[in-house]
Amino acid sequence: MTQIPDGNALRGKRVLVLGVANEHSIAFGCARVFRRLGAEIALTYLNEKAKPHVEPLARELDAAILLPCDVQREGELDAVFRHLTETWGRLNIALHSIAFAPKSDLQGNLVDSSAAGFGLAMDVSCHSFIRMARLAAPLMTEGGTLLTMSYHGAEKVVPNYNLMGPVKAALECAVRYLAYELGPSGIRVHAVSPGPLKTRAASGLKDFDTLLSEAVERSPIGELVDIDDVGLTAAFLTTPYAARLTGMTVHVDGGLSIMA
Template sequence: MSQPDWDLLGAALKGRKALVLGIANEHSIAYGCARVFRRLGADLAITYLNEKARPHVEPLAQELGASIFVPCDVSREGELEAVFARIGKEWGGLDIALHSIAFAPKDDLQGRLVDSSAEGFKVAMDISCHSFIRMAKLAEPLMTGGGTLMAMSYHGADKVVPNYNLMGPVKAALESAVRYLAYELGHRDIRVHAVSPGPLKTRAASGLKDFDVLLSEATQRAPIGELVDIDDVGLTTAFLATPFARRLTGMTVYVDGGLSIMA
């Protein structure tokens, strides 16, 4: 896969303040986005889940020169709020906030939707969807000059993908939330998008049953004939955060080599 011409892209995000939630390791989609944001000139705030995750994320934050590095488990009361309090104190504003967080209990994720537990569904919805709404609420007062909010979705939100199970309805709710937030925040020049990558080898995806089969089929069926990588997703999110996309909002943007157009 050819690499982007960084000299041509220049410093499209120079001086922008970008928060990235959800980096787990160097294979994370969120890391690919943060890496492109930084390459294009943005200042970064990066979060890590907990002390167990910190050793995997801290070297990446240091590599990217993140000026803010803080813990954030959205399921723990007050942690997301503390992230935004720190940003408000140190930066005084925010231009970009990217949410790349999803979770469902293993039994609910790997079992049939019809067998999912009420508690498992609640947890998946809270962490994977409602935390994005909470993020938007906290970001709004900091985006005084407008901004861009983005969440990570998947094709299983719109079509049935075997073995995606519980996460299909959860991601569908997330995409709907994106549209409503775009409507509610548009008057403040805050644009909101869902980004829907094709199958990627991430830690989160490894929890899906028969994921290797899904990857193989995606490579064969995608018109481009290749899987996308985390930098491809990063470049798309960076575009959405620039003035080049100033009239786009409320969209689900597919980054999948054309896979989603195939029957």
């Protein structure tokens, strides 16, 4: 596992992380790095079934706020931001690590995907990020950073990624437009694109173990990244070191994405 440096690069910053499901979640890796660098953390959990898995992680991070948030449920995302407004009054960083597609659409060919399944995947995986941005912007009175998670299948065809390829491509495009629209307010927007990771969400992909082994073989570094690698990159993008970067898709994949 990657060593997380101690420091105070994010001391005094308030961070919302959406999408923690368990200790293997990319969102948790990011939250752990943010906390190690001094930030205050707010976490959300999907529902009551997920809550027992997230509560111990919230305690580990000394998270100031832990709230339910199912972006498919009307009003839950708005409720999170009402609570942030009442409790914190401001926000510096918001990270979106949420994606979903019905299993039948995810594991079938794109040409066979249903309109309902495609629409649901787009709403949960892409438009919820836009909704998050709309709610977060008024709290970022001193500027801030919005982050979301993508994958190389948005740019190139990755066998078995299927329906999620076009959905993540839309997400990356949304990042660019939001960067343009929110830039005058001092808000920077990025997509982070990790290499294959052993997460619960990724395990739903067909032949995912094959994808992992091929990633190791083809990566110039010759090993998989982990959730802390992703967190370190996400943290960098929120600091003054990246003050003139926005609208980017940043690959954290050991160089896998440069290979033919």
